[in-house]
Amino acid sequence: MEDKGYLTPKQEKVLRFIRKRVGEGLPPTIREIGQEMGFKSTGTVRDYLKALIQKGLVKRMNNKSRAIELAEGAAVFNKIPIIGTINAGKPNLAYEEIQGYVDADDLFLGRLGFNDVFALRVKGDSMIDAGILEGDVAVIKKRPDAQNNDIVAALLDNNEVTLKRLRSKSGRFYLEAANVNYPPIFEEFKVIGRLITVIRKY
Amino acid sequence: MEDKGYLTPKQEKVLRFIRKRVGEGLPPTIREIGQEMGFKSTGTVRDYLKALIQKGLVKRMNNKSRAIELAEGAAVFNKIPIIGTINAGKPNLAYEEIQGYVDADDLFLGRLGFNDVFALRVKGDSMIDAGILEGDVAVIKKRPDAQNNDIVAALLDNNEVTLKRLRSKSGRFYLEAANVNYPPIFEEFKVIGRLITVIRKY
DNA sequence: TTATATACCACACATTTGTGTGGTATGTCA
DNA sequence: TGACATACCACACAAATGTGTGGTATATAA
Incomplete structure (x- = not known):
């Protein structure tokens, strides 16, 4: 299972082909792989699949057409x-x-479930010193293990959301902007989630 | 072809199921769709597929298992x-x-081709005032229409790459850091591509 | 009434696809 | 030499899957 070891050139080529096809949305059949590789027997392809499964790169479901899945580390589309x-x-x-x-x-x-993730578009400049600019998309993971110094999305008393750095001083948590022009927030708040990714498009 | 019009609730459900499965990497068979929908005949499913094809939401290849493709506007995974x-x-x-x-x-x-795109991991702090930090991933689009004020990846004379803002003064282009501690670069350079996206993971 | 459309089911059939058994040729190791 | 592994091929068979024809029931329009 864990014996990824080395792939022979042809095994690599098979894997690449599978990746390509999976990326295109339609995994190949055994015969399609064979055709691509120039193999004349389905048995040969099965030997290769067996090897790739052995090495933990590919998974399969039995008796289902095209049911080839890329295993964890091999799922590299796009x-x-x-x-x-x-x-x-x-x-x-x-x-x-x-x-x-x-x-x-x-x-x-990353390999997060999409369920616990949402995105916010950043407005304002209170996090500018942390390199988070107006217009950036902030990806937040809900109900996380937010810790001191994490940047978090927090729900304030007035039912509004803000992006700030979580801080604690003498046992008490507060929110800190990354901009000297904004004072820290000591009022009541609830951490909604932790910032995991920032995306900016130009 | 262009008559997207309205979908009946069941047509929508079929489309959602196809989307889900395609997103998971293995499009459904006709019988799998039937099972999901509670249809007892493959013919029924084919009627639905025909309708979805008619409305331009789905494409199919004949005589191939699971060969269902989401058409342009319908491919919304993730x-x-x-x-x-x-x-x-x-x-x-x-x-x-x-x-x-x-x-x-x-x-x-976005809907760029992947061919003209590559990524660089940012090192150093010369673009810090533009909100680009060490460790960020900079996505670059090759051979673009880079213009004045764009942030670009540039190839310098010594065969090295740097990320800077493209500037022009009295008809001459030069590279400018976003950090007062770095002087502008007036030496020879070639623009490799334009910065289109910045991604930062925490 | 007839015609037409929608929304399904039944089922036979052909094709595609996966499975399983066994074979040849080559090379390596002992 | 024998034992074993790699790298393939041939081919039969079963299961999955797509195709095609025709049917029933319901509603709507002419």
Whole structure:
């Protein structure tokens, strides 16, 4: 199960094909894989699938057509390359040095359930020193284990929501803006969720 | 084809089920749809599919199992609710006032092709005043129509990449950091792409 | 009344698809 | 040499799945 080990070139090619097809919305049949790979026997494809299952990259359901699922680590659709780390301070990285790939979905939400997640569009500048600007989308995970120093969405007494950093001083929690022009909030509040992602589109 | 018109409640339910299954990676068979809907005949399901195809919401390939595709406008997986606008300045919005939904994929990349897009992880603090922090993922669209004031990924003479704001002064382009501690860059450079999205995970 | 449309069911049939058994050829290890 | 693994092929069979024809019941319009 955990023996991901090395994949042979052909095993990799099979996996890539499965990924592509799953990404397109229609997993391949055994014969379709065989055709893609140039195999003339369904048995051969099954051997490859067995190997991929063995290595924990793929799951299957029996007696169901196209029922091929990418296992945890292999579910990488919507891949975009990460071409290294850009240095926003002093440039220091060569171009086109692809470090790997990220799954767009993964990058966005990770493997959270979508049920506990919602998004808010940020208005105002009270979190500007934390790099959160007006217009950004703040993705919040509900009922989380929010801790001191986390940025949280909080419900205030007047039934309004605000995004602030959760702080505690001498045992008491309060909300702190990331902007010196805004005073801390000491009134009653309830933490709705914790900020897990910020997305900004230009 | 364009007669989306209204869907009957059952047609909507069928469409929802297809969406769900496609989102899960395995489109349903005709019989699976029938079972979900309580239909006892495959013919009934085919009538419904025909209606959905007629209305331009679904596409199919013949003689292929599970070959149901969501047409353009219907492909909305990964929906997360937007519960209004959060005010990071002064709280002013009621909780649970769902404004609508966004498609996670859409939020992330919009409807761009993935081919011209890549990501960089930001290092350093030269763009901090633009709300771009160390560790953020910068999504770049290649060979774009970069204009003055756009934030761009630029290739410098020494073959290194940097993220800066593109500026022009008296007809000449240069790169400007968003941090007073960094001087503008006047040396030779080539714009690789334009910053379209910033993602930060906490 | 007839005609037409909607909303289903029954069921036979063809095709697609998955399963299972067994085979050949090649190479490696002992 | 024998034992074993890898990498394939052939092919029969069963199960899943899509297709096609025709039926019933209900409502609506002409």
